[in-house]
Amino acid sequence: MRRILALSASLLTAVPAMANTNQDKVHELEHFFEHATVISGPSLVGCTLSGGTETTCFSITVKSEPQSYTPGPWCPTSITDAAVKGGIWLKEGQVHDVDGGFVSNLSTFYDDDTWQLYDKDTGSVRVTDTQASCEAAARPDVDPEFNNYCVQCLPEYMPDDATMTYVIPLEPQDTKRSNPVRFSGSGLAINGVRLDGPAPVDAILAAHTIAPFDDCGGHVNTHVGYHYHAVTDCLEGADGGLDALKIGIAMDGYDIFSHLRKDGTAPDDLDDCNGHATDGGGYHYHAGSAGSNAILNCLRAEAGCASEDPDRICDASVRPSRP
Template sequence: MTRSTGIRPFALLVALVVATPAFAHPDTGDFVQSAFLLAPEIVGCTLEDGTQTQCHKITVGYLPGGLKIGLFCPATLDDAGGIWEWTGENSGLYRIDGDFLRMLDGLGYRFFDDDENVYSVDNATERPTVDHACINVSVDESVEITMLLPVDPMMAVTPTQLGTVGKVGVALDGVPIFSDAPSIQMTGHMPALDTCGGHVDPGGWYHWHATSTDMATVFATEDVDAVCALEQNASAQFGYAFDGFALYGSREPDGSEPAGLDQCNGHVAPVADGAEVYHYHARETFPNLPPCLVGVQAQGNFTTTATAGIGAQRAGQDGRNEPPRPEGGAGGMPPDFEDAAVVLGVAPQALLDALGGPGQQPDLATAAEKLGVTEEALRDALPPPPNP
């Protein structure tokens, strides 16, 4: 649905939020308390702009107790798995089933063998041996995740675009939230999402790429035959963004349609207790997370005890004796991309962002200029492109 309301200028939003700071604080009491491995505490922290302040420190596990996840990859073309947003020809949100995979095959992306068995890879223990595989990662129950949320959120000078695998925030049940997973065109593979929009990182912990408590709105809008098992409520608060501002579904707490949303899909408006507070809203189409964050995040706001993925502690640093899981980014970012980033001396996320968003063909000359390297060096460092 296209909203007819105007977009509120960012500078005006900054003024409005600064004028109402008492209502902008995240509250750890809003979370499901059983999600915490340790009691939340307030610690000193440094924001990305250098501001010294205080943050809520919360520690959660690989998966909240009782949360049912999956299905992700179907076993055969006769089965139905999770969902995927395809960004090429015939773009849209799809259930991962035989019709979708045959459509991809017609476009040159074959995810199944001659017996119609789907190529599926556990990115925690193995690497794909085919050009196109469905990624289905196993969990690591030992993983702990530590996150920081500013006690007093601050508006940034300009919004931060989230891009691919950007850190969005944390849901009220303790599940981390990230922006778009790498596209099939970028990696060759499909890190399948379940019908609540989540999957397991190569580090072994579950996270979402969607406002999962408002997936019913998305499925209705995009005409997808799927159901998220979580309780659906388009008016409920879903979590907090890493800048400290709240994340809501596609409706206001009173059920009305949000008005005056900014470029990050947020605005200042009354919430459940009637306070005028800046908060984000889900979109009605997938991906339904904010495309950017208006506030300043804390440095080092996401760390894990895993040996792979975003926020990971590398092998030998966590005191565990088991073999490390293959390195890779959240959502199935292949290890070769992290290797290329090391060779180039840049962050893996910066490399992905420079190469373009999901579905875009990378412009190596432009990407090299953004990264401050030569086009030849970039070309030599990158893994060979997947065969379509």
């Protein structure tokens, strides 16, 4: 009987200790996201992860509006425009300015004479300049009407009350296989902007369209709003106690650090998901290079949920239709 009473007492003291630990983590998250446009949270919720594990997550609802800069521009309007009038595009690991010269040289750039994004007589670039045209051109099966267009969607196309809610495990639940980032995205940046999976470049190029990112590596779709496909110098990280800056949290709960260390070098021991374990730092990721079109290649642990519906109960084991 004494042993049973002692065990019960130890369990009663363990529960508050765990609660205190979790609340400490929530306070850390509040500090980490203090420069994001947070609508609610972070708060503790129950969740079911992509592998079916039921655990505790934190939930945070944000507007995808970086506070330190204004997103854009994306598409130049003339083949005489300088780089300041357009964004960037990625090819074979390199970042290219989408200026007027880039647009006029696409047939050479891709060795395909079908490319013709501009009017030969006026030099005007064909740009999706309405919400309807952006949605028709930005989908995976590009509307043929918008072949040979520079595709951009503007932040003002989003409803004023549009938000995204991220439900991410407090403690990563490792798996024995790499997990795709397609549906959940890679994670959430320190400024509240979604760190997405790779852009569907093959589908974009198949329609002879270009969907540039701005100089900060982001562009807009009308489901998740402004989001990143590349991490550039625009994203200021926080000191995460390691030799690189912490720029976000992956959808599986592991931290994401900058591509380069503070000394300007890149880690040379990353696994296929861009992660590694270090003394004192445990396992964590480093964002891919800006030209890689892969902030993370995959996730090492079970992912949580990203949803336009702040009231959705997170069950990531059920494949979502959006985003």
